[in-house]
Amino acid sequence: MTSQTTEDLRRRNLSRVLTLLHEEGARSRAELTREVGLSRSTMAGVVAELIGLGLVTESTPALTGGAGRPSGVVRLAEDVVAVAVNPEVDAVHVGLVGLGGRVVKHVRIETPDTEVATVVGLAAATVRGMLAGDSARVLGLGLAIPGQVRIGDGVVRQATHLGWSEVPIVDEVTKATGLRSWAANAATLAMRAESRFGAGKGVADLVYLIGGASGVGGGAVVAGQLLTGAAGYAGEFGHTVVRPGGARCHCGAAGCLEAEVDQATLLAAVGLDAADAGRLGRELTERLAGRGDEDPDSALAGLVEELAGLLAVAVRNAVNVLNPQAIVLSGFLAALRDAAPVDLVGDAVASIREGVEVRDAALGEEQLMIGAAELVWAELLADPAGFLLGG
Amino acid sequence: MTSQTTEDLRRRNLSRVLTLLHEEGARSRAELTREVGLSRSTMAGVVAELIGLGLVTESTPALTGGAGRPSGVVRLAEDVVAVAVNPEVDAVHVGLVGLGGRVVKHVRIETPDTEVATVVGLAAATVRGMLAGDSARVLGLGLAIPGQVRIGDGVVRQATHLGWSEVPIVDEVTKATGLRSWAANAATLAMRAESRFGAGKGVADLVYLIGGASGVGGGAVVAGQLLTGAAGYAGEFGHTVVRPGGARCHCGAAGCLEAEVDQATLLAAVGLDAADAGRLGRELTERLAGRGDEDPDSALAGLVEELAGLLAVAVRNAVNVLNPQAIVLSGFLAALRDAAPVDLVGDAVASIREGVEVRDAALGEEQLMIGAAELVWAELLADPAGFLLGG
DNA sequence: GTATTTTGTTCGTAAGTCGAACAATCTGCC
DNA sequence: GGCAGATTGTTCGACTTACGAACAAAATAC
CATH class of the missing domain: 3.30.420.40 (ATPase, nucleotide binding domain)
Incomplete structure (x- = not known):
């Protein structure tokens, strides 16, 4: 199922390079080649494909001081973002998070109640507002839920503080925003953020x-x-x-x-x-x-x-x-x-x-936004080309 | 590190086919092709390579009753075995376990004391005796230790009941038997056996x-x-x-x-x-x-x-x-x-x-022998060709 | 005995990686 | 300013692997 044809090699290599950039930040192509262990020629192809997908850019100089031909710096595209949503008892947090865990925007919208329709409506409206006039490429939406979320179908089994039970939140949010969505428990996502970018790195x-x-x-x-x-x-x-x-x-x-x-x-x-x-x-x-x-x-x-x-x-x-x-x-x-x-x-x-x-913990307030976005990034990183070409 | 060149595809496919046979038993090449999802031509190559390594055999008939050309049954080679050793307070268990978790031999040797030298000496002698006149291919040795074993170097940190502390048991046993050896906690290995072949399958x-x-x-x-x-x-x-x-x-x-x-x-x-x-x-x-x-x-x-x-x-x-x-x-x-x-x-x-x-639990007395052998099989299954050609 | 079905085999094609050879572009030195 | 040395990007041929189509083989079905 997972890997037999030669195309899977390329998928894995795309994934490894993009994951490294996501976790460790920009670096020169020469450094990438050393760290990932691919040949220079293969790395050229991989980076070219990631550029073609609009996920990374390559800037010319770098000038490290040492001798030799300078290597272009490969960095994550800045316009690629995911939406992060975190419903709480009295408010909904909505954010825009770039690839690499960079929080671009973050607002807290007070909510009159925690009815599913209210929360979803508020979140969808906020997202539309955030994206208006922005040229960002939104690749998906991640939800951090204070309660138990069933993996696979994204149904909230029980969220005591919100008064939710058996809510198909991923379906609802997908319908309301048109974005591919995923959901998970908030504490788990906070950990995910700390694990990738904070005290657990x-x-x-x-x-x-x-x-x-x-x-x-x-x-x-x-x-x-x-x-x-x-x-x-x-x-x-x-x-x-x-x-x-x-x-x-x-x-x-x-x-x-x-x-x-x-x-x-x-x-x-x-x-x-x-x-x-x-x-x-x-x-x-x-x-x-x-x-x-x-x-x-x-x-x-x-x-x-x-x-x-x-x-x-x-x-x-x-x-x-x-x-x-x-x-x-x-x-x-x-x-x-x-x-x-x-x-x-x-x-x-x-x-x-x-x-x-x-x-x-090392991360502050934005822990949950970063963690929720990771739900989207995990999907993207596992198969960059497949994700963008309608996986 | 793990997979970039095209040879790694073959490694993964060898691993998947051998693992399936190990876990689920013999089956026809046609069934293998369907279950693993490889093309018929690729599966022919994979099976041929496993036969070349002496890990499986292919027998002709099968005669399933249905129409069509009969498919040869692929089964694990019967002469491939691992040694399993389990020191207890008053005795040492030594066994020979075939690929697929089949216990070939199993003896309990009483021991006068639990000194490391005594236990290792007894085990090595028993192994030599077991293998005398036998044409089995022994691929390695697994130790089930009632205590904490450090992964990586196979040092027993603490085994209260044996009175062991900081014992480099894997080194000792490798020296005494000449076999590639691994060690782990006995309860963990019992679980491993149940997980592969018993109630946790x-x-x-x-x-x-x-x-x-x-x-x-x-x-x-x-x-x-x-x-x-x-x-x-x-x-x-x-x-x-x-x-x-x-x-x-x-x-x-x-x-x-x-x-x-x-x-x-x-x-x-x-x-x-x-x-x-x-x-x-x-x-x-x-x-x-x-x-x-x-x-x-x-x-x-x-x-x-x-x-x-x-x-x-x-x-x-x-x-x-x-x-x-x-x-x-x-x-x-x-x-x-x-x-x-x-x-x-x-x-x-x-x-x-x-x-x-x-x-x-579904497995009986031989749980630990099967589990200890799994230490060897895990290494073999991860990279069959590499393991045999001196990985 | 022939048609049908299923499977093994052979061979051409496509994808991907690597490594060698060469080109490009920096630093260092005179 | 020019040249040697170092490092990196690029191009291209060799190699490995997997797949699929066409054909051969060997059973059942009628």
Whole structure:
């Protein structure tokens, strides 16, 4: 199915070169030749084909200082973009993201309700507005959904915070915008962004945990591949057990990480509003250290330590099962870790624990836009010519 | 690195055809052509090359009853074998396994101690004995180790039950036998066998849990690929937490599945000896139902339910994170599940839970021999010609 | 015994990669 | 300014592989 005829060789080579540019940025054709390992003549053909497809451009100079004929710099075409859409409880984020993960535009549209028709209508109108008068080539649309999305047909099985259930969102959005669309879980896409461009770059085995207002999500990269599971629901670290028989979770079970460790508790403890979640990390650190004339807040210290201990249970399980090279924490989980003196992987099996590095996420607000666009880029990168010629 | 020149096409096609025969058994060349999707002329070349390598044979008739010229049956060469070695606490298992997972020979050699030199010496001698006067072509040796094995260099980091630590077992065995050798964790290899030939056959996303005298191990298949993790230690489900602050585990932490749910407890409860572990399942079922003049054993029922509940915590976590299509239980965990009325995935997230099937392992005693041999077969199947011509 | 069906074989064509030879264009040096 | 050296782009022939059409082979169907 995948590869028998010689044309598949060219497909793979197009894919490899474009993927390298997407992940690592522009470079000279000579460098490309060295890094990919193709002969100069073959690389000439590959780059020419990518230029013909309008995906890359080649600019003449470069002047590296060394001797020899200068090599043209191959860079991603700037007019090639994907639309990114992320529905939230009170607003819809819509963005335009270039090949290479460059966020071109990004707006937040408030929404009166989260009805599917409302959200889809708003998103479609915003997209049309964004593209008006713009010469960009839009190759597709990616949706980041706060809930479970079935891989394959893009149906939202359950998105509690939006009140959605069994919504064929990909079909709806395709109909409303005319763009080829894909959808996936938001936490998974946030990880995808961190994995390609952020704290998880170059890491083949990665665990990602993100905490926000709506709970705890996550994802993993296994052997360089995104972990999807059989139906696309994998990575629900928020619903792993950290205290059997503990707090009841909206998933129906008890003692889930998401039910035991939540952002609201921490915000309340430091007297912050939900809107100020971004300041949580600094606030926690300062209160625990004591600032100005205040004493260190020992009650808060107890809470933080308890919550970090619960997080450590989930992390320990993830580490023992997946043996990752790194764990990336995002949102309030990063804040919690920075404030707490707990070694999150201390209780993992010794030989596994050694190789793990715990890091904070590196990407900011635009994480989700980049991740959603990756849904489109993944399709393009796998088969550049096939994608554009109506794959 | 992996595929640019046209020769790689042939490598992939050799691999695909041989892999199909390995997994699914002999079939006619016409069937191969249909299933793999190559043209008749190309398949003729591929089969001819595999015959030239001595890996398959083609027998003439077939006579399927239908009209048309009969197609020769292609089957795996019977003289191609791998050696499988599995050191245990009191014995070493040594076997000869044919391509296709056929166990040709299998012996258990008692060992006076588990010193590395003793075990390696015994294994090497047994292998020499097995092969004496045999015309088999031995392509390599696979080791199933009850402990953590570092991928890449085949060093045993820790094997508590053998008392091994930092043992370069692959080097030692290669030196002693002259065979190309590979090693991996035994539970992982048991899963590998079930995944290819047993209860997990054809399942692309699989979780496997095995319980034995030495604890609980496991493994997983993710997107059709074996889960190894960054260093090869992945799948330690036995050290996931099922009761925070619970029983202390030899891994240093507390509340591990392996520490909370163990075979000895169950055996003691039904009055069986460690040697009779194989009868545990039937014994449990009978006692719980009541047999002959006895009443159902309600104390035992309580114990079984408690242990099954703890197992359910580990299973729930695995399911929520990996979204597998099936879970395979082996050893005393299968016995426990068969005896207990607990729905092991009942507390998993709804959309994930739906698609999961819990099964008992299908392979018996020879599981580990088959799995260890798969270490060799995996290398061969990835590049048949390269492997034989000194890859 | 002949037509039909299915499969193996042969051979010409197309696609793709590589490597050698040559051309182009820079730096460095006098 | 001109020439040697270095590096890279370009062209072209050789090689490998896969495919498909035409033909041959060997069974069943009638």
